[in-house]
Amino acid sequence: MAAPRRTPQKRLSPQIYRRRRIVALTAVVLVLWAIISLISAVIGAIGAAFSGPTPSTAPTNVEGQQCASGDILATAIVGRQDGTEAESFATGEQPYIWFTIKNVGTVTCTFNAGPAVQFYTIRSGNDLIWTSRDCDRAGLLDQVVTLEPGQSVPSPTSPWERVRSSSTGCNAETQVPVEPGAYNLTVEVNGVLSDGNQFLLN
Incomplete structure (x- = not known):
């Protein structure tokens, strides 16, 4: 098959x-x-x-804008009416206080340093003696200044009448005179706080 x-x-x-x-x-x-x-x-x-x-990038200030707080150095100064600095004052001699602000940044910027944002404080040790916050601040204004890098600008001088301050005021008409001794001045300008400046009242 x-x-x-x-x-x-x-x-x-x-x-x-x-x-x-x-x-x-x-x-x-x-x-x-x-x-x-x-x-x-x-x-x-x-x-x-x-x-x-990842590290964050630090903000940089742009020229012409508001100064960053870290770019401003405030310095509290004690002296005489003519702008001469002093460390001690004779009996009855009235100290004058003022400050300078300096642009320690690298670009030109603007900063409000007007009376409305200025606050002086005087202490003796830990004892708060006098502060401009207790003064009549009605009518105080802002004042914007332009600061170039490295530029320093002073404020006008203001008298301290060698008295304490309280909620009732800050001048000699209403307040108690202070005793001779060592005192320390600081200033806060628009949130920027200075180092202390020590002086002596005889």
């Missing part, structure tokens, strides 16, 4: 082989891309865990 005759298998066209190769190659590329992305994500997470926080 004769063996059954096999039907010859039809050969696929070159186009089909080409498509299969493209599909296989695309699959390999996608797998490689997924592996690389996963590795990059893991490395990034490890780096973020071991690195510190």
Whole structure:
């Protein structure tokens, strides 16, 4: 008996082989891309865990804008009416107080240094003796000045009548005279506080 005759298998066209190769190659590329992305994500997470926080960039002052508080140096001064500084005063001699503000920044800027934002304080040790906050401040105004880098501007001198201040006022008509001794003056100008300036009343 004769063996059954096999039907010859039809050969696929070159186009089909080409498509299969493209599909296989695309699959390999996608797998490689997924592996690389996963590795990059893991490395990034490890780096973020071991690195510190990103430092913030400090704000910089722009020329012509308001001065940053850190760019202004306030200095409290004690002296005489003519603007001469002094460290001690004779019995009955009236001290005068004033301040200077200086632009210690690198650009020209504006700063409000008017009487409305000036506050003097005089202490003896921890004892608050006198503060301009107790004075009548009605009508005091702002005064904006333009300061170039390194420029220093003084305020007018003001007398201190060698008295204490209180909620009832700050002048000799209503307040108690102070005793001779060592005193310390500070000034706050628009939020900028000076160092103390010590002086002596005889």
